[in-house]
Amino acid sequence: MEGRSLEDLFAGRGMDLNAMYLQMKERMEAEGLEYSLRTHTYNSRLAQELGKWADTQPGGEAIHDALYRAYFVDGVNVGDVEALLKVAAAVGLDVDAAREVLESRSFKASVDEDWNKSRQYGVTGVPTFVAGRQGVVGAQPYEALEQLLQEAGVERRN
Secondary structure: OOOEEHHHHOOOOOOOHHHHHHHHHHHHHHOOOOOOOOOEEOOOHHHHHHHHHHOOOOOOOHHHHHHHHHHHHOOOOOOOHHHHHHHHHHOOOOHHHHHHHHHHOOOHHHHHHHHHHHHHHOOOOOOEEEEOOEEEEOOOOHHHHHHHHHHOOOOOOO
16 A cells, blocks of 8 residues: 555645644644654554554553554554554564454454444544544644533543
């Protein structure tokens, strides 16, 4: 999978890609997250399936941060099986088992269930945050997420 250039993806929409990048970078940095300039977007379906599998493995939750870093910091094509296997290896997951999961698509149905649930919630973009029966779409400042939780009746913990 070659991916798609962001320039092509947003062509004709009158969007300033550099301004979008700077706004996102500012939000990420405010939360202590690295964020690099990307030129392409890639189909993340296989990465989602790998993540679902990893969640069933001891220590597998580490793959989520590693996939974030690979995609949003290092610009890795997360639709490429070999690239995904490198990420799995980097967090100590069994590479042969990971390859089997990706080649057999054994977690496809599980990710399909997640996608179906997302459609039921009316999700139109990522990230989407849902609390109660309300949600907000896109990277949001902390205050917006705090308000979402308050409106859903979640009590603040210390």
